[in-house]
Amino acid sequence: MESNELPYGTQFTPNVVDLRVILQLIKDNEGAETSAFIDRLVAAFFSSNAANSQKTMAGNCKNSLVAYGILRTSGGIHISEFGDYLYGITDDIELYDAFARHILKNLNGLVLIDTIRKLNREGIRITNESVIDALNKRGFNYKKTANNPQSMKLWLEKAGVLAKWRINENKINELVDLSEGEMELLKELRPEQYYFLKALCNTGSDEFQKAADVRDLATATYGITFQEKAFGTAVLNPLEEKGLIEKQRTTEGRGAKTPQVKLTELTKRDIVIPFLEQMSGIIGEDVSRYYQKTLQEIRNDVNSTDTYVKGVALEALAIKIMSIIGLDFVQTRLKGSETGGAEVDVLFDSSSLLYSRWQVQCKNTSKVSLDQVAKEVGLSHVLKTNAIVIMTTGTVSENAREYANKIMRSMNLCIIIIEGSDIDDIVHEPTKIVSIFNRESLAAKHIKVLET
Template sequence: MGNEGSIDSSGGTGKPSLILPIANEFSPGAPKNNPVSLQIVLRIVSENSGRDAQVEAIRSHYFYNAAEKQSDPQLRRLQQKQLASNVLIGMDSFKIYDEKTEDLTDIGAHLLSLPSEFEANRSFAKHILLTLNGTEILRIIRSMEKGGRAINKTSLAEELNRYGFVTKAGGPISTSSKNHLILLSWLRKANVLPKSGYNINNDELKAIIGTSVDDADDAIALSDRQKVFASTLRRDFEINGVRDVFVKDLRALCQAQHPTVFGRTDDLRKAIINPLVMDGWITHSETKGGRSKGRGRGGASGTVSVTEKLVSLDPEYLGLADLAGIPGEVRNHLSRPITQIIEELSSDDTGVKGLALETLSVRILYELGLTPVAFRERGSENNGAEVDLIAEGADTHFHRWMVQCKNMAKVPVSALAKEIGMAVLYKAQVILIITTGEFTKTVHLHAKQLSETSSHQAILIDKFGLQIYFDEGVTGLFREMGLQARDILEWKLPQRRALVE
């Protein structure tokens, strides 16, 4: 399973953030009587110098009949110009126009130079997919489909927020916003999506960017060591083309460039090479001629080479960062029924059990309106018995949570003591411990003392609280946490009285 080294929460595909572009009136569906055409609007901007002239030209071409209900001609014209200005704002957000220079970007100029509108739409779709997180949005759509969830404007906006997407200003995406739908409408122009509905055309997608949604899913779900190995081999391809690379040499590069992640290599063939071969990322050949000529022994023997699947993949998906701190394989399991997750918590396979615990923890945090930002330990490293992570929330104020999930019969006080130390280190206000078993009496006592004597607070959810969540969903979960919150408030009353005195 995934992260085996340091934490990096910069985003699922290695991109620094997941920003949804502002579209406004830059939409192939608006205005209805004369919808925006990509190359036409690019040409209008190119042929007019300065923003004022560009706004007037766009108004004259697309919005001369807009705001018909406005009886005052001057106010009507003003509203029309605002609509035209919104087109430029959208073009700037999609990085084909630069509001500072008041001119097309290099990408915009390239799209204008293409011989047909269809080719321009396909090239624009590629730009959206690879540089504006379009592929990530398609992955989320696919995940919703697999989970049997209805996909519409509201549900998709909610899911984008869950996965860490933000507006250009950094805030959450409003469920009333149409920006995500307009982005998808540009992909529809390139036949990546149908005219209506959300059935992704994987063949068209692969023809445009060389990667299907399924390939992207597979890449994100790789462990960090597998990602390092595959990305290092891919970089060799970019320099030397297709060739056989000695495993021993590649291992040395991986260890030099990622010493923390690639510290263990005794299971190189079993944990890294064989899975990558099985999934079609690489080929592996035992080198003929004996050990000396093979440049390696045991798992480090032989050579590896890239496959078309690896070569065509957007390398961003081999980055070590995980979307909103969520490991790839956990993200791929979030859409599974809760009943299946509960079953797997009792699996004899520690890998299955650990993944189920991680998935459960992320689901609960989502239900609480929190965002996981970093996993500190992984189930595969502790027999699937626990997972530690950091989560954050921002409703009326910012708050950080230290979260530990334990799949064991009895949780000792040392678990809480560890989280208290981590809370001080990471400046967290809340400690949440969830267990499939029970807490000892000492844990409850120390949680009470923590609330009485410090600014921290501990929330404890045991197997009975989990059962309420399984039976009643988020409503039961909030009720249980509300009861504990009232206890914590009572325990902290002496602190408030001390402040008043």
């Protein structure tokens, strides 16, 4: 299961089908052609529907069984190992508990639960639409009419994990052996701590290992860069303080002390790696936690002496400011093969404004150079963006502005510049963003008109 995806669940919900009957149908039709199995599904669950929609509904149900890991993807009908495990459970309560545990552990169910928690904390009314909106802000890509969250919710209700959209925390802890507090502890990790812990979990060892070896494994596996001089204070000490690793020092060679680490009882649990995997595909919780702060509070954190804090705060400020004009958050810190290893802070889409894809680069520097703007222009070809927003707490150099104007004359691209004084105006009066964008758009229009 992709980290930013919930399984397809159309026509596969407990108010439409009976899980135990479905499992028996699969066993009875093991090895049969898909068309024959779909006919059995129609007879069992969809015969009362309009004749022209029966097979479509049954086909959707079959596809959902694959998405939920009950059917294998090979040709014909073949039960999966997990489906066979469910089939062998005779008690109904155990059956639905096992299915819910599978959803939470393997199908991003914990992301759904965490999203519901977040909406609750923010006082937002929880509906399928508001859940989809919150998931999309965390890197998912669903239309507002998608039923993936609703389908999952109904199965979790069947096991008592949810009651409507209310969470039964005790039931979750019972099923996955991870409390809400422990999940929050893991979510608070900074990227370098997160990837180090993930690499340590991946070793599968209960013994002490050299921290430097685990660090090298994290770098090789995930491409994460560590600051060697600050490695102990920035990574090892916080993980030890949170009770996520044990650390000891041994004297080797000429008295040099080499730290060694191992997992604690908490991080040895089977659920930890799946939980870390599920959290890896969403925007950092440090960023999402900023949604609950005011613009002024976020602006204050942009001035933090902690480089990580001020970097995250600036990204959060960009997300919050761009949402004022109705842009839909797509992704943060996009990097890798699709951008040639370079990095874009925030991407947005819009279905209502003139430009459909927006690329926002956040700079917490006194001056933005021509080279920095040029890099964003280069990335716009790869990302297919229509508008680039350069957001800086400082100013943009004259050379960079002249370059931006030249690009706008020759390309179908708009470059919008938001400087520190503009940010302060928006923080003081959020509606000022309209006049600022109108100013930049009008300037871009004049530049393009002059060239025609």
